[in-house]
Amino acid sequence: MEVTTLKSLLLLLLSFHLLAIHTFCNANQINNLRKFIRSQKLNSASHTESWNKEDGAYRPLSSVYIGSQDGLMEADKIDTLPGQPKGVDFNQYAGFVTVDPKNGRALFYYFVESPQNSSTKPLVLWLNGGPGCSSLGFGAMEELGPFRVNSDGKTLYRNEYAWNNVANVIFLESPAGVGFSYSNTSSDYTTGDKKTAEDSYTFLVNWLERFPQYKSRDFYITGESYAGHYVPQLAYTILSNNNSTNQTIINLKGIAIGNAWIDDNTGVKGTYDYYWTHALNSDETNAGINKYCDFVTGNFSSICNKYQDLGDEEVGDLDAYNIYAPFCNQSAPKSGSPGSVKDFDPCSSDYVLSYLNLAEVQTALHAEATEWEACGGHLVQWTDSPPTILPTIQQLMAGGIRLWIYSGDVDSVVSVTTSRYAIKTFKLAIDTAWHPWYTSNEVGGYVEEYQGLTFVTVRGSGHTVPSYQPERALTMIYSFLQGTIPPSSQGNH
Template sequence: DKIGALPGQPNGVDFNHYSGYVTVDSKAGRALFYYFAESPNNSSTNPLVLWLNGGPGCSSLIGAMTELGPFRVNNDGETLFRNNFAWNNVANVIFLESPAGVGFSYSNTSSDYQHTGDKSTARDAYTFLINWLERFPQYKTRDFYITGESYAGHYVPQLAYTIFLNNKKANQTLINLKGIAVGNGWIDDHTGYWGQFDYLWTHALNSDETNKGIHTYCHYFNDKDPKECDDFIIKAYNEPGDIDGYNIYAPLCQQDSSSIKTSYDSVNNFDPCSTNYMSSYLNRAEVQTALHAKVSTWDLCSDSIDSWIDSPATVLPIIKNLMTSGLQIWLYSGDVDSVVPITSTRYAIQKLKLPVKAAWRPWSTNDEVGGYVEEYEGLTLVTVRDAGHLVPSYQPARALTMISSFLQGALPPA
């Protein structure tokens, strides 16, 4: 699975990377695609980290090529440049396209795409890990962490809990899971929606009238609410106008506009058209060949998964269970995301009613406030200042400081 070279990669690539398929169900012909970037230094001792993007149904190569991976795609859609703040500086990172039907991952049994949900996704991801560790046995006893964002607020705790149960069942440590970190994670429907609408209002994106209407008519955010609730929700989502909800202050992608001459060719200046460049790159035949992928059309988010059959309204009970097992649990949040905003995460944490262990304080990187941290009994909240939904895209240096601290079991530096 070792990659010789990726088309258009920059000079001086000083780490090993691998990609390919791991079968998770041989009878159904179901296989998941991964990209694995080892650390340039200390790869034999650095921890192993799994990264999952959300959706459900979006590709973790988004994380690899626009967020925390070692490369980003230039605006020619053909060449790559190095991300100096890649997480493989401090860990060996697996990016998994999950479930089958996402990205290059596939099933030969098309009915699988009608029966996909949280449960099957966790099951397949667990099988993937067990089989992947057979291929890379040097990682079998390595400290292992699961990270992800957005709908991975479901995936990450569910997979962690699956590992926890299976380790117990086998009476041995099959996977040496040490902690989980979820970024701008959707973890609880009720607080998720409240957090959205309060964020929109407090960030001058909604009118007082609309916010009042939601507080008056919406109580459940399901079909128990009266019709007025729906009307105000539609208003709340329309009022901000044409902005990027994933980063309320970011410019929109305007690819055909020659009037905008901004140069985005550095990792510190995130190009809003990045996903387009990545899409062009991953759909080139020579790139797919170099990645050992089946030659196919690659999409950011899956068209083939027709229905999502199970998704609990909350994963807070799972998070509670994981807290009792002594795992390190971080919820981090870019504070200019309105889709799964910091307010949603804070409201969800409030539901857990945890005692505070270390009071809210700023943390910093490069002599600037990078965000804020509050440590609760069993769980830590970290904000990343001026980061959108895809935290490492907008704030790569701050994200690397944050994840390095997490992997060291320390709070981010004051």
């Protein structure tokens, strides 16, 4: 009997990402997850053991490159972005930070300061997943950044619910090979979780040398999707290196991960249970999956695979990242008026692709002239992806940093169900019982506070929470930064 282990799940997914046609679409962050579990072979050169030591000891990197940053902050300042609306009242920066001068490896960032009181507000790093998808194209231009792209692919409109209302935000394209980030050494495009965390840490240390006014600022890491790996791993790396007396101390206060892929076993089980509870699968298929699939050991028999295939087929042709959202229809007539952040356009990714490939935009961003892609880019192979990040998350909780897991509740790919199953494995005591939270006199979602971890749902949101529910997402992240749960009554916000 053919047996497929869940241990190989993420690597099968990665193989697809790096070999597929790189269409710029939201689904590329974890495209066709279930369909490729059993259709690809595990790369025998890859390893999937626990990402870090499980004895709780933080171990610093043996060496970290730190280069001179003199004058580079001023050089990175953006005068104006092509097509930006009038009245922009905050500073923008963009450019490259070298993380390996020998190989010529550099990561691209876009940074926006807060319009008000930027000198006292925290610093937030945003990471998109994939792996291999752009935080500039998704996070900055479609989700939580200050602008969205109009349907003409040339002009921008303001996102009134941008996260730089409450923080100073860095968007990092990582690893090298994603978006504008690059290396002069082709072997660098074979990478994985460990190298991504190390390079992101090196980026941060050098970025703080470039922007020294932020060195002592409260710092938070946020992200979504496969950033369920990136964010905890980077946080762990920071805490490890903070113990080294000759390194920059990064004032890490907390992490927040949304619709985050953090554990293979609970992730797959949660997906099929979500299908059934949302009327996407039949009773018979759900019963077959739960009877024949061993989600404890992670061993899938051929009959289990058969039922999972049937479950995927029964869902039909819909946007798995928001099961109630329409598809992009490029042939539909476009309004001549600017877009509205309150009504997410399913064709937004096409507009962003056009905008970021304009020569004048790449010049304004201080990027190298290139054919920008949202996902994949120059990446060739992903070499390491542990089957679970739960041990790392447990270590972070033990380290006392603020830790939130949030979930848009109409995403079937990394569903609210998968997050609840993963959290359940920790067996945490409940500090604040499950209850609704509010924004604009409506239920924004639900929250449950555990000892060491807070779980928040965002009502009516798909995989990319700030895209579909920007106001609710802003209320949520503001609460996270303040160290309070979202408002629990209509008048208390």
